[in-house]
Each structure stands twice: as structure tokens, then as C-alpha cells.
Amino acid sequence: MEGVAADFSKTITEEAQIETVLTDGVISSLKFSAQFAQTEGDRRVNDGLKAWREKHNLDENGKPIESPTPPKPGDDKNVPDWAKGLIEKVDQMATTQESITKSQKSAQALETVKAQLKEKGVPDKFLDTYAKQVDLEAEDLNASVEAAYNSYDTLQKGIKAELIESGDYKPSGGSATEETTTESIKTWSPS
Structure with a gap:
């Protein structure tokens, strides 16, 4: 104005x-x-x-607004008993379905892990033992499989080293002693 x-x-x-x-x-x-x-x-x-x-989050008077807690399913007094029973059964079925789905996924993941370990060279008799070391719910399943394989490989190399050190190690393919090796070389070599 x-x-x-x-x-x-x-x-x-x-x-x-x-x-x-x-x-x-x-x-x-x-x-x-x-x-x-x-x-x-x-x-x-x-x-x-x-x-x-x-x-x-304030009202007209400047006081904090408290949000009411939502009612829980089944807490309503107006819901008939048959509906409450139905809701309970549906919840049980959902829980059962979730556990079945989870166990199926775990079984599939376990088979995948065993196949990967076998591909890396773990013998069949040790597959279950080393597959149990893998966290089937890990974000990086391949890294967990690799860790289990490394555990097997480290143990195998340690056992071989002990056998070689004690003199009891026999290379695969036979029991080579000094005499049999010398005989094999003589028969193979023309001189």
C-alpha cells in the first residue's frame, strides 16, 4: 500500500x-x-x-505428532472366529512354503557346490565333508567354494609333504624302489 x-x-x-x-x-x-x-x-x-x-513432525501447537501403531492382524474384536482360524492357517501355509522353498534352494546350491568341488579335483569320498564347509547363502558362492577347495588342497599337500619327509611316499602309478627303477632304466636304455 x-x-x-x-x-x-x-x-x-x-x-x-x-x-x-x-x-x-x-x-x-x-x-x-x-x-x-x-x-x-x-x-x-x-x-x-x-x-x-x-x-x-509437529502439530498446530508445536508438539510432536505420535503416529498410532497399526492394528495387528487378528487383534480386531469384530473378526469372526472362523476368519481368525483361516488367517492362522494361511500364515502357517506361508511359513511352510517358505521353508520348503528355502530347503529346495539349499539342496540345489549343495549339488552345484559338489559339482564345482569335483571339477576342481576333490575325490567323491571327500565331497560331502568339504561341501559342508561352504556357506550356501553366501553372496559370493564361488569364493566360498574356492575357500573349501583351498582347505582340501592345503591338507592334501601337507599329507604328501609328511609322507615324502618320512620316506613313505610312493608316487602314483606304482611302488618305485631304487632297484626297480634301476632295472627299468636298464631295460629301457640301449646302453
Whole structure:
């Protein structure tokens, strides 16, 4: 409104000119403009307050809003007994289905693990032992299989090293002693 008053003060120099310049139409327009400006200002303030309250989870009095806990299924007093029984049976079936699905996935994963270990060279008689070391629910199943194989490989190499050290190791393919090796070389070599 100050801008309007300043503008009229430049054009109105005498009190008698006020009535001619400020007619009923102009006064009504000024009142309407002032009312609109007040309404728009109020709306912006209210929107700002509402947004701030929502952001900080406060009510109109500035107190924190407590969200009510949702009712649990089966807690409703108006639900008939037969419906409660049905809900309970459906929950039991869902739990059973989840456990069956989980066990099937575990069995499939176990077979995959055994196949990977066998492919890496773990003998059949040790597959179950080393497959149990694998975490079937691991995010990186291949890394877990690799760790189980490394465990087998380390043990195998350790046993071979002990046998070689004690002199009891016989390479695969026979029992090579010094005499049989010398005889084999003589028969094979022409000289």
C-alpha cells in the first residue's frame, strides 16, 4: 500500500483533489488489492508453517505428532472366529512354503557346490565333508567354494609333504624302489 500512497501523493497536491482522484471505483479497487495481498500473504505463511511442521513432525501447537501403531492382524474384536482360524492357517501355509522353498534352494546350491568341488579335483569320498564347509547363502558362492577347495588342497599337500619327509611316499602309478627303477632304466636304455 505504501507504493500506492506514494504514487497518489505525487499527483494529488491539494485536499480537494482527493475526492476527484479517489472515486468509489478506485477505492474499491484499492480495498480489493489490499485484501488480495493480505490473503496471498496469509496463504504463503500458512503453507510455509505447514511444510515446516510436516518436516519436523509437529502439530498446530508445536508438539510432536505420535503416529498410532497399526492394528495387528487378528487383534480386531469384530473378526469372526472362523476368519481368525483361516488367517492362522494361511500364515502357517506361508511359513511352510517358505521353508520348503528355502530347503529346495539349499539342496540345489549343495549339488552345484559338489559339482564345482569335483571339477576342481576333490575325490567323491571327500565331497560331502568339504561341501559342508561352504556357506550356501553366501553372496559370493564361488569364493566360498574356492575357500573349501583351498582347505582340501592345503591338507592334501601337507599329507604328501609328511609322507615324502618320512620316506613313505610312493608316487602314483606304482611302488618305485631304487632297484626297480634301476632295472627299468636298464631295460629301457640301449646302453
